[in-house]
Amino acid sequence: MKTCATPAGEFESSDGLKAICSKLGDRDFCADLGLRYPYLGGSMAKGISSVAMVEELGRAGMLGFFGAAGLPFSTVEAAVDHLSGADFPCGFNLIHSPHEPDLEKALADLYLSKGVRLVEASAFLALTLPLVRYRLHGIHRLPDGTICVPNRIIAKVSREELAERFFSPAPEKFLRELVADGSLTAEQAELSAHIPLAQEITAEADSGGHTDNRPALALFPTIQSLAIRLQARHNYSVKLRAGLAGGIATPSAAAAAFAMGAAYIMTGSVNQACRESGTSDEVRRMLAETRQADVSMAPAADMFEMGVTVQVLKRGTMFPMRAAKLYEIYRAHAGLDDIPPAERDKLEKTVFQASLSTIWQLTRSYFLVRDPRQVERAERDPKHLMALVFRWYLGQAAHWAKDGESARKIDYQVWCGPAMGAFNEWVTGSFLDGPDRRTVASVAQNILYGAAVLTRANILRYQGIDMALEASHMQPLEDTQLKEYFS
Numbered sequence: 001m002k003t004c005a006t007p008a009g010e011f012e013s014s015d016g017l018k019a020i021c022s023k024l025g026d027r028d029f030c031a032d033l034g035l036r037y038p039y040l041g042g043s044m045a046k047g048i049s050s051v052a053m054v055e056e057l058g059r060a061g062m063l064g065f066f067g068a069a070g071l072p073f074s075t076v077e078a079a080v081d082h083l084s085g086a087d088f089p090c091g092f093n094l095i096h097s098p099h100e101p102d103l104e105k106a107l108a109d110l111y112l113s114k115g116v117r118l119v120e121a122s123a124f125l126a127l128t129l130p131l132v133r134y135r136l137h138g139i140h141r142l143p144d145g146t147i148c149v150p151n152r153i154i155a156k157v158s159r160e161e162l163a164e165r166f167f168s169p170a171p172e173k174f175l176r177e178l179v180a181d182g183s184l185t186a187e188q189a190e191l192s193a194h195i196p197l198a199q200e201i202t203a204e205a206d207s208g209g210h211t212d213n214r215p216a217l218a219l220f221p222t223i224q225s226l227a228i229r230l231q232a233r234h235n236y237s238v239k240l241r242a243g244l245a246g247g248i249a250t251p252s253a254a255a256a257a258f259a260m261g262a263a264y265i266m267t268g269s270v271n272q273a274c275r276e277s278g279t280s281d282e283v284r285r286m287l288a289e290t291r292q293a294d295v296s297m298a299p300a301a302d303m304f305e306m307g308v309t310v311q312v313l314k315r316g317t318m319f320p321m322r323a324a325k326l327y328e329i330y331r332a333h334a335g336l337d338d339i340p341p342a343e344r345d346k347l348e349k350t351v352f353q354a355s356l357s358t359i360w361q362l363t364r365s366y367f368l369v370r371d372p373r374q375v376e377r378a379e380r381d382p383k384h385l386m387a388l389v390f391r392w393y394l395g396q397a398a399h400w401a402k403d404g405e406s407a408r409k410i411d412y413q414v415w416c417g418p419a420m421g422a423f424n425e426w427v428t429g430s431f432l433d434g435p436d437r438r439t440v441a442s443v444a445q446n447i448l449y450g451a452a453v454l455t456r457a458n459i460l461r462y463q464g465i466d467m468a469l470e471a472s473h474m475q476p477l478e479d480t481q482l483k484e485y486f487s
């Protein structure tokens, strides 16, 4: 084998790297969406993936999704209005809300009425009418015979059954309903048999927030294989594509995703740690200290009763422990009055810092405005009342974190996956080490550039050139150094 003693610096500055940076992923995907790079910033609830983050990614030739979940309707509307004049691609989260179907419908209607052309559909357990209506709205045939679908869905899933539904045409039963209520003409319904509900699916492996902790190496090939199989089955005129999310925050992870054939990569946890994210400086500081094992699963506020969990930070906060305790109590008792007095007392003093009846009054007032049916049900069903009270804590814990409420630091709920620890280890000793200089664009460019370095090193290695590992392990570069590759 020929040995090449190329020093890292010389290797990295080579012209070929710029070419590789611009060839990663699926170029047709980039062209279809108007992107320069196959790098997507995933939606992060409550505006954590903020308007500023979406703008920064967009200006850097990448794609950001605004984190609409859990925000008041008016805030989402303002974000849509703000970004509607953008001269770069951007998208919005359409999150499934099994407990609040009206909310999901309202969000889909808002996107339709404002002409939003791209959504990230996530947390879906099954397809829903608002989702199908969004996708098929305005479908028509062009004079040359091709089918034009103005609205695009990039679906994020971690289960193959669901991926198959998204890669298939809309189900008949929804088409019948949409034709019946006048949302579609019979001709449009017929056209929809020739297009997938989602042309792209992001395979979501072990990530921050909602995750079923699937390993990327097992999940991605399955979703990709489905794309190939369903493409052949339906003989679509467009190409089905799979991207990968979950655990990506380093050049190695990105290079591995592209080597597996990912059309694009999506990041989340690492973006929350960046300056543009809609969280607090306190959380950014905590995230900068996070290591691999500093995350754990905890009950989710939105699907608490179903036992659904989310991945959160455990270092520096007692949230995962306290939330798990609440779930345990919920499972064991029929209602608040059934909780043993000593236990109840402890909850009121530590977790809630108020009496449970006060918390119920706050919760009641909130739901009387948002969804009065919840109050009616809770007043009939003590177990539901208990769930709503416990969900108050879970919901507030995310707000305390996002708002940097220092008196409640011990209760912060910070959604975060192991990618954060991987990133922190990689950037140790560089300008990205602390929270202050982390921007989404410079993090993204460093990940992509590093992936290009690794990819090139592997190509050379397979050609018989003995590359030292250090030559392909790059430290993050300053924006001025990266300019050469991303201009």
Ligand SMILES: Cc1cc2nc3c(=O)[nH]c(=O)nc-3n(C[C@H](O)[C@H](O)[C@H](O)COP(=O)(O)O)c2cc1C
Residues within 6 Å of the ligand: 041, 042, 043, 044, 045, 046, 048, 067, 068, 069, 093, 095, 120, 121, 122, 123, 156, 204, 206, 207, 208, 209, 210, 245, 246, 247, 248, 249, 266, 267, 268, 269, 270, 272, 414, 415, 416, 417, 418, 419
């Ligand atoms: C703070 C945070 C909030 C998130 N909120 C949402 C959300 O509201 N909707 C969604 O589709 N995904 C959400 N995600 C998932 C991300 O969009 C992305 O898919 C995931 O973070 C990628 O994996 P990673 O965390 O390993 O980078 C969230 C992730 C984080 C870290």
